[in-house]
Each structure stands twice: as C-alpha cells, then as structure tokens.
Amino acid sequence: MIFYPVVFALLVTMALAIVRAVKGPSLYDRVLAVNMFGTKTVLFLAVASYLMGRPDFLDLALAYALINSIGVMAVLQFFQSREFRRRYEHRHEAE
Amino acid sequence: MEFLALYNYWVFAVLLLIGLYAVVAKVNLVKRLIGLSIFQGAVFLLYISMDKVEGGTAPIFQTADGAGVFSNPLPQVLILTAIVVGIATTALGLAVVVRIREEYGTVEEDVIEDMDADS
Amino acid sequence: MTLVFGVFLLTLLVIVAVAIVRSTNLFAAVMLSGIFSLLMAVNFFLLDAADVALTEAAVGAGVATVLFLSALALTAEHEQVRPGGAALQWLPLVVAFATGGLLIYATFQNPVIGDPNAPVHQHVAPWYLENTPELIDIPNVVTAVLGSFRGFDTLGEVFVVFTAGIGVLSILGLRHTLVEMTSAEIDARQRSLRHHLIPRVVGRGMVPFILLFALYVQFHGEYSPGGGFQAGAIAAAAIILYSLLEGDDRGRALVPEWLLQIMVASGALLFGGVGVVCMLLGGSFLDYSVLAEVPSEGQHLGLLLIELGVGITVSGVLLTVFHAFARRASR
Amino acid sequence: MGVVELISFVLMTAGGFCVFVGGVGVLRMPDLYTRMHAASVTDTAGLFLVATGLMLHAGWSLPLFKLVAILVFLLVTSPTAAYALANAAMLSGHPPAGVRDETVPSAGRDGETP
Structure with missing residues (x-):
C-alpha cells in the first residue's frame, strides 16, 4: 500500500517524458526525454519489485542503472562525429 | 476490470498493425528495420502475455521444494532467446542496408528501384 | 492493481509506436525506440517475466x-520527404488494418x-515446474528449461546468433586496408x-562494474534472473562503452x-x-546427468558450461x- | 504501520512528488537547458528520496546492498549524462533561448536539425 503514491507519480512522469519525446522540438529534447525515462524506469522497477513481493528482482533495476548511460554516450559520440564529418567535408570543399 | 482482461492481446494486435504498416509502406530501409523491430516487439508481447498466471509470480523458486504458484516458464524461454536473436538479425539487416547505401548512395527503396530500372 | 499499471504502460507503448512510425527523422525514431524498449521491459516485468525483462534491458x-x-x-x-509528404498510404493501411482487425477479432476467443x-x-x-527441483535442482526454472530441458x-x-555475426562480417568486411595509420589515429581521437x-x-x-555485474548475471543465473544471453549482452555493452569513450582503436x-x-567460434563450440x-x-546429446556421479550435479556442471x-558467443x-560498423565509419 | 514504515512512506511519497515536479518541468519549461535543469535536479533528489525510502523498507538484507548500488550508480551517471547532453547541444550550435551569439552557428535553432 505504501508504494502506490510513488508508483503513480512515476507512471505519470513517464507519460510526461513520452510527451516531450514525441513533441521534440529539437533532437536534444528527445535525448533528454529518453534519459529521464530511463531513470524513471530504474525507479519504477525498483519499487515494483517490492510491490510484487520479489525484492530479489532488483537486479533488473541495477542492470538499467548501469547500462542506461551508454545510450547518451553513444548520442554524444554520434553528434560529435557528425560535426567532425561536416567540418571535414567543409574543408574539402574549400580546397 | 472484466473488459480489460484481453487488453494485452489488443495491444499486441495494434502494435503488429503499426509494425506491419511501417514495413509495407515506408520506403526508407532503416525505417523499415525499425518497423520490423516494433513487429517483433508485438510478438514478444503476445507470448509473454500468455505466460501470466493469476496470483502467480516469476518462475524462480523461493523455497527448495518449489512450492507456490508460478507463471509459465516456456514462453519466457522462447522469447528470451528470440530477443538476442532479434538484435543479431537486425544487425545483419543494418549491415545489408549500409552496403546498399555504399553501392547506390541512398537507402530509399523507390530511388534504388529507379536506378536498377535505368541500368 | 498491477493490471491497471500494465494497461497504462501498454497504452504508452502504442503511443510510442505510432510516434516512431510517424516521425520522418530517423534519429528521433531511434530515440523513441529506446523508450519503446524500456516500456517493453517494464511490461515484461509486470507480466512476471523477470528473465525476459533483464534480456530486454541488457540488449535494448x-x-x-x-x-x-x-x-x-x-x-x-x-x-526523404516526397511530394505528397508524410501522408498515409492507403493500400498498406488497409492491409495493416485488415490484419489487425482480424487479430483483434480472434482475441475474443482467447482465454483471459x-x-x-x-x-x-x-x-x-x-x-517443468514439478520436476525441476528433483531433476535439475536449481531455483530458476527458466534457466533449467533453457539449458537442459x-x-x-x-x-x-x-548458432543463429553465430551465423548472424558471420553474416555481418562477410557483408561489412573482415579487414579493410588502412588508408594511413596517422590519419586513422586522428580520426579515432x-x-x-x-x-x-x-x-x-x-x-x-x-x-x-558493468563487467562485474555481467559476471554476476552469468554465474548467478541459476538462482536469480540471468544467464548467458543477458550476461553476454551486458559484457558487450561494457566494452562498447569503453570503445565509445576511448576511441574505436583502443577498444580494439x-x-x-x-x-x-x-x-564467437569457441562459445558455440563449447x-x-x-x-x-x-x-x-553414454548419455544422449546434451543430457548433462552423466557428467557427474550425482545426476543433479551433472546438470549443474552442464548448465554452467553451456x-x-x-555468454561468450553472444558477447563476441x-x-x-x-x-564492423564502427570501422566502416572511420574510413 | 510501524515508525520505520511511516518514514519510508513519507520519503517515497516526497520522492514521487519530486519526480512528478521534474516531469512537469520537462514538459512546461521554455527551452532545452531549462528543461534539462528541471529534469536533472529533481531526478537526483527524487532518486535519493525513493531509494532511501526503499532502503528503510528493505532493512538489513541483500536487497539493501543492491539498492545502495543502484543509488550510487545513478547518482554518478545521471548528472554525467546531463552534462554530456548539454555539451553536445551547446557544441553543435543550439544556444539557450534569449542568447543571440553571432559566433555560434545558428543552423537549425528551431526545427529538427540542430
């Protein structure tokens, strides 16, 4: 019973994050929404594993807590290499 | 809650519909692969929805003799392996798309077909 | 109450799927499919499939x-945006709706x-549930069914995963001629x-820590959610993180x-x-009972090895x- | 409901409130950087409160250790991800609203291309 307020808050926040991810407007807003959704998922999984009476399933939340940041790192690297490529092509056009 | 008892299956059907539409209607090959992964997700959801047993819990015993109500382990086994196979086959599809892009300079299917028709 | 949470999350899932198909920007579609995967994992968890949720987490x-x-x-x-824009295409839409409608019609026959x-x-x-304690003697029935039954x-x-890996290698090339080592080095940096x-x-x-967690998932898979598939994906994620941070050359x-x-080869071979x-x-193929004096211990040993x-094959x-993809990008 | 349970309930509800405020902030704030501010600050606070509440609920057990690990990892990675995102946005010419810096390429300040 004591978990319901936090679970509701998490679910509503997930919905809000999805609205932001769908609306955009820029790509970074979408990345921000995904990252936020990830941390909400970690919390939801942690709370839900107590809610369902199986606290040994915290492994799942732990897995997301560890791996979730890789996505953002990949995005950072993607933007950076795109910027690099753009500059490179620009330089070649100048020559 | 009686009318929600089949909700998972409806969501499965709708997701399958969306994935099928993306695979058939989209001409961008990467987008098609994303659509295919939605399609895959729909099938996973169907299988996992079937494994639920009311009042049960995940099939990992908490006591040595295995007493208690547990959900069905079999669909879980099938989908567990299917997820990893799915990412491996998606990678294969993406590799093909990358090669197509290198040969044709585009990943739009109609443009590629025009090029093939011209040559 | 879990049912209501499930209904809410499944509705979000549909919304995200529609948004993925509608967006013409592929980067946005990839980000949204990240959310799709997270939602999928949560739904799996609520449907009592902890192992599957962990797999989706590790892969997605x-x-x-x-x-x-x-x-x-x-x-x-x-x-590419075409004349006519992002308009819906009628024929595929009709086909999709026909299929979906037929499936929904079929669900009314399903047990709830x-x-x-x-x-x-x-x-x-x-x-499986009755005989796992006696025959295999591990708590995680999913692992028992996966590995033994x-x-x-x-x-x-x-072997499908193995073949896919070989396929990607043969399409994207095993080796490529380095243009110049120095420029490649600058490139990677x-x-x-x-x-x-x-x-x-x-x-x-x-x-x-990610690698340590991968080892935990690998070797604790008989007692908690986990196993080779999940551990392989998590370990690969750790090395991918390292490669992203330090450059592909150092990752390699x-x-x-x-x-x-x-x-890749030795895991499947094992x-x-x-x-x-x-x-x-003297047993039959993949019947681990003969590996030790006591059949259940033989099962334990066999499960551990397979x-x-x-794990080795999947991470490989x-x-x-x-x-293969990263190297393609740097040439 | 014991005292510990009550404290844990209060902490988790406060955490849920923080999280919710962050969600509203992400939806309502005017531009990317303020949204990021709303998301990352409340994320950390909400995470801390919810995790502490769960720890009190867990008592001395293995799950307690896992909760501590989750808390530590998220406390470390979540701000890092926020930093990485802000950095990527700033570097590729996405200035904060109200800033008109001519040296920053303004390509795609609005719309999909950053």
Whole structure:
C-alpha cells in the first residue's frame, strides 16, 4: 500500500517524458526525454519489485542503472562525429 | 476490470498493425528495420502475455521444494532467446542496408528501384 | 492493481509506436525506440517475466541504440520527404488494418490474461515446474528449461546468433586496408570522447562494474534472473562503452579482433562440445546427468558450461558487429 | 504501520512528488537547458528520496546492498549524462533561448536539425 503514491507519480512522469519525446522540438529534447525515462524506469522497477513481493528482482533495476548511460554516450559520440564529418567535408570543399 | 482482461492481446494486435504498416509502406530501409523491430516487439508481447498466471509470480523458486504458484516458464524461454536473436538479425539487416547505401548512395527503396530500372 | 499499471504502460507503448512510425527523422525514431524498449521491459516485468525483462534491458538499453546510431551515421539521418509528404498510404493501411482487425477479432476467443486454466498452462509447463527441483535442482526454472530441458533449442538459437555475426562480417568486411595509420589515429581521437573529461572519468569507472555485474548475471543465473544471453549482452555493452569513450582503436586494442573471432567460434563450440561429451559418456546429446556421479550435479556442471558458451558467443558476436560498423565509419 | 514504515512512506511519497515536479518541468519549461535543469535536479533528489525510502523498507538484507548500488550508480551517471547532453547541444550550435551569439552557428535553432 505504501508504494502506490510513488508508483503513480512515476507512471505519470513517464507519460510526461513520452510527451516531450514525441513533441521534440529539437533532437536534444528527445535525448533528454529518453534519459529521464530511463531513470524513471530504474525507479519504477525498483519499487515494483517490492510491490510484487520479489525484492530479489532488483537486479533488473541495477542492470538499467548501469547500462542506461551508454545510450547518451553513444548520442554524444554520434553528434560529435557528425560535426567532425561536416567540418571535414567543409574543408574539402574549400580546397 | 472484466473488459480489460484481453487488453494485452489488443495491444499486441495494434502494435503488429503499426509494425506491419511501417514495413509495407515506408520506403526508407532503416525505417523499415525499425518497423520490423516494433513487429517483433508485438510478438514478444503476445507470448509473454500468455505466460501470466493469476496470483502467480516469476518462475524462480523461493523455497527448495518449489512450492507456490508460478507463471509459465516456456514462453519466457522462447522469447528470451528470440530477443538476442532479434538484435543479431537486425544487425545483419543494418549491415545489408549500409552496403546498399555504399553501392547506390541512398537507402530509399523507390530511388534504388529507379536506378536498377535505368541500368 | 498491477493490471491497471500494465494497461497504462501498454497504452504508452502504442503511443510510442505510432510516434516512431510517424516521425520522418530517423534519429528521433531511434530515440523513441529506446523508450519503446524500456516500456517493453517494464511490461515484461509486470507480466512476471523477470528473465525476459533483464534480456530486454541488457540488449535494448545499450547495444540496440548504439547499433542503430552507427547505422544512421553510415546512411542518412532523414527520410526523404516526397511530394505528397508524410501522408498515409492507403493500400498498406488497409492491409495493416485488415490484419489487425482480424487479430483483434480472434482475441475474443482467447482465454483471459492470467487464467490458470488456459490451454498454455496445461501441457508441458506444469511438468517443468514439478520436476525441476528433483531433476535439475536449481531455483530458476527458466534457466533449467533453457539449458537442459530444451537445450537443443538453445543450441540452435546460439548458432543463429553465430551465423548472424558471420553474416555481418562477410557483408561489412573482415579487414579493410588502412588508408594511413596517422590519419586513422586522428580520426579515432576526433570520434571518441577522449577530450570530454567528465564522461570519460565516470564512464571508465563504470566499465569494471558493468563487467562485474555481467559476471554476476552469468554465474548467478541459476538462482536469480540471468544467464548467458543477458550476461553476454551486458559484457558487450561494457566494452562498447569503453570503445565509445576511448576511441574505436583502443577498444580494439583491449579486445582484439582475433580474440573476438575466437570467442564467437569457441562459445558455440563449447555448447556443442558439452553435448558431444555427454554422448561419449553414454548419455544422449546434451543430457548433462552423466557428467557427474550425482545426476543433479551433472546438470549443474552442464548448465554452467553451456551458459558460459552462450555468454561468450553472444558477447563476441555483438562486439564483432559493433566493431564492423564502427570501422566502416572511420574510413 | 510501524515508525520505520511511516518514514519510508513519507520519503517515497516526497520522492514521487519530486519526480512528478521534474516531469512537469520537462514538459512546461521554455527551452532545452531549462528543461534539462528541471529534469536533472529533481531526478537526483527524487532518486535519493525513493531509494532511501526503499532502503528503510528493505532493512538489513541483500536487497539493501543492491539498492545502495543502484543509488550510487545513478547518482554518478545521471548528472554525467546531463552534462554530456548539454555539451553536445551547446557544441553543435543550439544556444539557450534569449542568447543571440553571432559566433555560434545558428543552423537549425528551431526545427529538427540542430
């Protein structure tokens, strides 16, 4: 019973994050929404594993807590290499 | 809650519909692969929805003799392996798309077909 | 109450799927499919499938996003907008709706979710649940079914993953001629996050913990959610994180390609080899009971070995694929 | 409901409130950087409160250790991800609203291309 307020808050926040991810407007807003959704998922999984009476399933939340940041790192690297490529092509056009 | 008892299956059907539409209607090959992964997700959801047993819990015993109500382990086994196979086959599809892009300079299917028709 | 949470999350799932198909920007679609995967994992968890949720977490959070992004870097980021714009196409729409409608019509015959008398729960599943404590003696029935009762299936799946890895290698090339080592080196530095101090320090700190967690998932898979498939994906994610931070060249120096090729092959070989050893010891293929004096201990040993084989192959294939895409980008 | 349970309930509800405020902030704030501010600050606070509440609920057990690990890892990675995102946005010419810096390429300040 004591978990319901936090679970509701998490679910509503997930919905809000999805609205932001769908609306955009820029790509970074979408990345921000995904990252936020990830941390909400970690919390939801942690709370839900107590809610369902199986606290040994915290492994799942732990897995997301560890791996979730890789996505953002990949995005950072993607933007950076795109910027690099753009500059490179620009330089070649100048020559 | 009686009318929600089949909700998972409806969501499965709708997701399958969306994935099928993306695979058939989209001409961008990467987008098609994303659509295919939605399609895959729909099938996973169907299988996992079937494994639920009311009042049960995940099939990992908490006591040595295995007493208690547990959900069905079999669909879980099938989908567990299917997820990893799915990412491996998606990678294969993406590799093909990358090669197509290198040969044709585009990943739009109609443009590629025009090029093939011209040559 | 869990049902209501499930209904809410499934509705979100549909909304996200529609948004994925509608967006013409592929980067946005990839980001949204990251959310799709997270929602999928939560739904699996609420439907009592902890192992599957962990697999989705391991694959969807790290590897899938990275793969799609590196494919986008090699192709195009936008769908071409045609005259007529993003209008719905009628014929596919009709086909899709017909299929969907037919499926929804069919669901009214289905037993309701969670019905213990549904036909699915009558046939082999009760046998697995009853006999696992006696025959295999491990708490995680999913691992027992995966490794032992249906080990043949899993062997097939491992070979599918193996074949996909070989396929990617043969399409994207095993080796490519380096243009110039120096420019490649500069290239890698430009692409990596080496000059971003904070992500680099934090990320490098995370890598050992992710690997440690992968080992925990690998070797604790008999007692908690986990096993070779999940552990392989998590370990691959750790090395991918390292490669993103330090540059692809250093990632390849950490786990060289010859090692990856050995891993891809040896994992599958280990799985099949255990089966053959079982046959040599007088059992049938993949019947681990003959591996030790006590049958259940033989099962433990067999499960440990084949899960190890699965983990090695999966992580090898995922890393091979990642490197194949990353190297394509740097030439 | 014991005292510990009550404290844990209060902490988790406060955490849920923080999380919710962050969600509203992400939806309502005017531009990317303020949204990021709303998301990352409340994320950390909410995470801390919810995790502490769960720890009190867990008592001395293995799950307690896992909760501590989750808390530590998220406390480390979540701000890092926020930093990485802000950095990527700033570097590729996405200035904060109200800033008109001519040296920053303004390509795609609005719309999909950053």
